[in-house]
Amino acid sequence: MDKLLDKVTENEILSIDDWIEIAERAPSARLFQLADAIRCSKHPGRCVTYVVDRNINYTNICASGCAFCAFYRRSIEEGGYLLSHEQICRKVEDTLKLGGSGILLQGGLNPAIPLSYFEDLLCSLKRKYQIYLHCFSPPEIHFYARLYHLSIREFLIRLREAGLDSIPGGGAEILDDTLRGRLSNKGSTAEWLEVMRTAHLLNLPTTATMVLGLGEDTRQRFLHLERIKNLQDETGGFLSFIPWTFQPRHTVLGQHVAEAIQGEPYLRWMALSRIFLRNIPHVQVSRLTQGMETARLGLHCGADDIGSIMIEENVVAAAGAGHQADEQALREAVFQEGFIPFRRNAGYLRLEN
Secondary structure (H helix, E strand, O other): OHHHHHHHHOOOOOOHHHHHHHHHHOOHHHHHHHHHHHHHHHOOOOEEEEEEEEEEEOEOEOOOOOOOOOOOEOOOOOOOOEOOHHHHHHHHHHHHHOOOOEEEEEOOOOOOOOHHHHHHHHHHHHHHHOOEEEEOOHHHHHHHHHHOOOOHHHHHHHHHHHOOOEEOOOOOOOOOHHHHHHHOOOOOHHHHHHHHHHHHHOOOOEEEEEEEOOOOOHHHHHHHHHHHHHHHHHHOOEEEEEEEEOOOOOOOHHHHOOOOOOOHHHHHHHHHHHHHOOOOOEEEOOHHHHOHHHHHHHOOOOOOEEEEEEOOOOHHHHOOOOOOOOHHHHHHHHHHOOOEEEEEOOOOOEOOO
16 A cells, blocks of 8 residues: 555556555545645645635426436426526626626526527626626536537537636536446436537636445546546646535435435545546535535645535535535635635636635
């Protein structure tokens, strides 16, 4: 183990089997130390960033029916909705009043939405509010491009021209089709990577995510990290990586999962992600699924970003996550850990404090 960790320190190439051995046997303290050293080398000055934004879920109607989702509704089910542009504008105005620096738009795969809904919405939001628009996960983009008989590139160009600034990394879960096929029908590993590759080539930056606790094994987690690393080597378009944990309550999959991954097991994988993905600038600790105490510890285990003051979030909350915090409490927590908090937008541009 010491020899393997020495190779990690020197950034030597390791096999997946080597990484599995490290994940299963390395002392947590050593992993945290290595991850923190990488964080410090990339972000000297003890700076920790965060964003004040709102996750507006424009529709909960979804054709996918993921076993890990408690938010979606079928088109014929009671409670399904599609927000009007006026409703979304009111949410944006409320966000700006609360100091929001951007809008995250995500929703279900709703076959009844016309292309004009998205183009007119983005144009309107950018024209009225000049706000940063971080919108539409790869499964959404792939689904709607196919619905409108457009290529991924054509659809992304139209969204970019309408005002899209960057793309969130949702829908990745675990990038292994053996697992994905058991959990949902919302897209393959290749499709997720295709959307991200195309976005990067169009100079649309993106984030990347990983969901822990879906029934995957250690090898599948490293295959996921490897696929993201390889695409980043190719394009350099990922701004950050966010590992978070499956929230089992109220979901079909949750009936087979005892409890969500919390605390040290989560921090080990966040540290491993920071060590493995040295080519991605930022790693965000998932305060939303882990809570503030674990998030504070994460700042010493490789994370340089503490996530969002999420003014609104529905998808993860529907599955049981309830860890909220206001901006003052978050900034105080960062200060108490010996860091300097900086507000940013979803493009990781630091804003005035």
